[in-house]
Every structure is written in C-alpha cells, then in structure tokens.
Amino acid sequence: MLARLALAATLLLAAPAAAQNAAPERPAWALAIHGGAGVIERQNLSPEQDAAYRASLQRALDAGAAVLEAGGSALDAVQAAVQLMEDDPLFNAGRGAVFTGAGRNELDAAVMDGPTRNAGAVAGLTRTRHPIAAARAVMEQSPHVMLIGEGAETFAAARGLEQVDPAFFFTESRWRALERTLRERGEPVPERPAGAQSPGAMAALPQPPLDERKFGTVGAVALDREGRLAAGTSTGGMTAKRWGRVGDVPVIGAGTYASNADGCAVSATGDGEYFIRATVARDICAAIGAHQRMSPGDHAANDAGAAMACAGEPDEAGCRHRLRITQTAASWEIDDVASLGGSGGVIVLGPDGDIAFAMNTSGMYRGAVVAGGAPRVAIYADEE
Numbered sequence: 410m411l412a413r414l415a416l417a418a419t420l421l422l423a424a425p426a427a428a429q430n431a432a433p434e435r436p437a438w439a440l441a442i443h444g445g446a447g448v449i450e451r452q453n454l455s456p457e458q459d460a461a462y463r464a465s466l467q468r469a470l471d472a473g474a475a476v477l478e479a480g481g482s483a484l485d486a487v488q489a490a491v492q493l494m495e496d497d498p499l500f501n502a503g504r505g506a507v508f509t510g511a512g513r514n515e516l517d518a519a520v521m522d523g524p525t526r527n528a529g530a531v532a533g534l535t536r537t538r539h540p541i542a543a544a545r546a547v548m549e550q551s552p553h554v555m556l557i558g559e560g561a562e563t564f565a566a567a568r569g570l571e572q573v574d575p576a577f578f579f580t581e582s583r584w585r586a587l588e589r590t591l592r593e594r595g596e597p598v599p600e601r602p603a604g605a606q607s608p609g610a611m612a613a614l615p616q617p618p619l620d621e622r623k624f625g626t627v628g629a630v631a632l633d634r635e636g637r638l639a640a641g642t643s644t645g646g647m648t649a650k651r652w653g654r655v656g657d658v659p660v661i662g663a664g665t666y667a668s669n670a671d672g673c674a675v676s677a678t679g680d681g682e683y684f685i686r687a688t689v690a691r692d693i694c695a696a697i698g699a700h701q702r703m704s705p706g707d708h709a710a711n712d713a714g715a716a717m718a719c720a721g722e723p724d725e726a727g728c729r730h731r732l733r734i735t736q737t738a739a740s741w742e743i744d745d746v747a748s749l750g751g752s753g754g755v756i757v758l759g760p761d762g763d764i765a766f767a768m769n770t771s772g773m774y775r776g777a778v779v780a781g782g783a784p785r786v787a788i789y790a791d792e793e
C-alpha cells in the first residue's frame with residue numbers, strides 16, 4: 410500500500426518537475442490542496458461529479474497560484490484556495506458542511522504561519538461564512554490560538570468577517586446523509602432547519618455523492634517566493650457528530666501544522682480522533698525537521714518514484730533525497746493512523762517545495778502546482 414501511494418503521489422508531480430529541466434532546484438513557490446479523503450471510488454462518482462470535483466480543485470489551485478505568482482504570501486494563498494472550497498457545496502467545509510446530530514452545521518478551521526509558528530483556530534462556528542478567515546483573525550488579531558462556539562462567532566463578527574444565516578450552509582445531500590446515519594443509529598431525525606432550501610432548489614447546485622457522510626474537508630499548504638510556509642484546513646467535521654464534538658482540524662499539530670524551522674507544512678483529512686491521538690501534522694514536521702535521524706532503510710519504492718520526479722533536476726541526488734524524506738514521513742504517519750484504526754490522508758510541503766500526498770483510503774481529492782509547472786489534480790489513490 411505504502412509503495413503504491415508513494416508512487417501515485419510522486420507521479421502527480423512528475424510532469425512539472427520534468428517539464429522544467431533547466432529550472433532552479435527549488436521552485437519559486439509551491440502549493441498543494443486537498444478536498445478530503447475517503448472511500449472515493451470510480452464507480453461511485455458519475456462522470457459529471459468527477460468533472461465537477463476536478464474543476465473545483467483546479468479553481469482553488471488557480472486562486473492560490475495567482476497569489477503566489479504575484480508575490481503574495483503563503484498565508485494569503487492558503488486562505489484564497491480554502492475559501493473557494495468553503496464556498497463550494499461539493500466540499501465538507503463552509504457551504505456544503507455535514508450536519509450535526511441536532512441538524513446544525515458546526516464549522517472548524519485552523520491556519521498556521523511557518524516562519525513565526527503563529528497559529529489560529531476556531532471550532533463550532535455556525536454563522537461565519539469563511540471559517541478559515543476567522544482562524545486567521547484569531548491568529549493575527551487576538552492573543553489566543555483557539556476560540557470556540559458563540560465566543561468565536563462574536564469575535565469573528567466584531568472583526569468584520571461576513572456573517573450568514575445558518576441555512577446558507579445547508580445542502581440537500583448532506584441532509585440526506587444525516588437522515589440515513591440517524592436512522593441507522595435508530596435515532597430521531599431533527600426538523601429540517603428553518604430557511605433551508607427545498608430539494609428542488611438545491612438540485613441546481615453540484616452535490617457530493619449521496620453516500621458521502623464526512624468526506625470533503627478542505628486544506629492547503631503553500632510555500633511563497635520569500636520561502637514562507639503556511640498551512641490551513643477547514644471542515645464541517647463528521648456527519649451526526651454530537652456533544653460539541655471537535656475533530657483534528659483546529660487542533661494545532663493534529664490536522665494542521667506549519668514550521669519553517671522544520672521546513673514543513675501539513676494539512677490532514679480523515680477520522681479526526683485518530684489524527685489527534687497520533688499528532689499527525691506535528692509528527693510529520695518533526696520527522697522532516699530531523700531527517701538526518703532517518704536511516705536509509707528500505708525505501709525502494711519511494712526511491713523509484715523520487716527518481717522519476719527528479720529526473721533532469723540540476724541536483725538530482727539532492728532532489729531525490731528530499732522528496733523521499735517528505736514522502737516517507739507522510740506515509741509513515743498515515744500508516745500510524747491506520748495502525749490505530751483510523752483512515753484518511755495528508756498533504757505535505759517539505760523542504761524546498763517538495764510535495765507529498767499520502768492516504769490509506771481509496772481516494773483523496775487533491776491537487777498541486779509549482780512555479781513554472783502545470784497544475785495537476787487527482788481523485789483516486791492509484792491515479793497518475
């Protein structure tokens with residue numbers, strides 16, 4: 410599994426690297442995004458849904474890339490990419506978020522700035538249109554790292570962030586997923602939220618596959634022209650969550666982490682409880698930061714993938730070494746999550762703009778672009 414995923418991840422980057430033989434070793438900027446991992450299989454996505462996801466990922470990549478190409482910050486690029494996906498009903502973040510057992514949308518997000526290791530996070534938002542913007546405001550405009558619930562919402566509104574009626578976040582397919590989950594649990598289904606659009610009105614909007622109950626968390630990691638790294642993640646959490654449940658996304662070091670000291674930025678998606686227990690994002694960055702600790706080991710598959718991606722690079726050996734470290738750290742950590750019983754994936758930006766994806770699921774909506782390269786998007790784990 411590890412070898413297959415590592416190879417798939419590396420191939421996603423092969424074309425940009427190969428396309429710029431004479432390019433400097435380190436791309437001027439780099440960006441990777443995800444739109445959630447899970448049981449995403451070809452037979453479950455119609456051609457229209459497949460195309461809609463790819464188009465949406467492409468738009469998010471384009472938005473972030475435009476910021477980076479123009480010399481903007483990694484933080485701005487992450488926010489731009491994530492906000493677009495928060496607005497897209499295909500994803501489980503912002504509009505299109507899954508419902509709690511009580512029939513509400515409670516939104517979590519986090520952002521982290523690599524150079525300063527400042528971080529901001531919010532949990533349980535119900536009215537702030539862009540939770541990633543609220544997380545950034547916590548980081549930049551408060552002395553705190555995490556705000557939750559009503560207090561977080563009051564803070565976001567006071568900072569001028571757009572507030573919407575909670576019905577704004579409603580989507581028909583997520584509501585049906587809630588109904589099905591509660592019926593399976595033998596629990597009562599709450600009233601449809603006041604102001605929710607009718608099924609007919611929603612039919613005009615793109616919808617995620619009906620059997621998606623949680624997938625679609627969104628995230629981005631970026632490296633800008635000044636070498637700054639950043640990471641951000643946003644989610645509605647898990648369908649039918651109860652008791653104020655909060656997952657890994659806003660827990661710094663679990664679902665989100667960035668550190669220029671380590672040369673690493675991570676955004677995760679999957680069963681949040683496991684990602685918290687495994688401290689996934691921080692572990693990956695710690696491993697990358699301490700890469701000299703790693704023995705050469707038996708990473709033949711990763712070596713093969715890295716060799717393809719780095720072919721023609723001016724410093725081919727150095728490129729292979731860094732890419733292997735980034736991919737190996739990501740894959741090890743996802744294996745660790747699997748050993749606990751969890752599933753999901755990560756996107757990782759390593760030293761010098763190396764990008765890795767790892768997942769133990771059959772798919773992860775994802776994409777990557779580096780300066781001078783063609784943007785690439787992928788859905789299925791085995792996709793090239």
Ligand code: ASP
Pocket residue numbers: 445446623624625626644645646647655656657658664677678679680681682
């Ligand atoms: N990690 C998210 C959570 O547990 C869900 C997901 O990524 O699918 O809240």
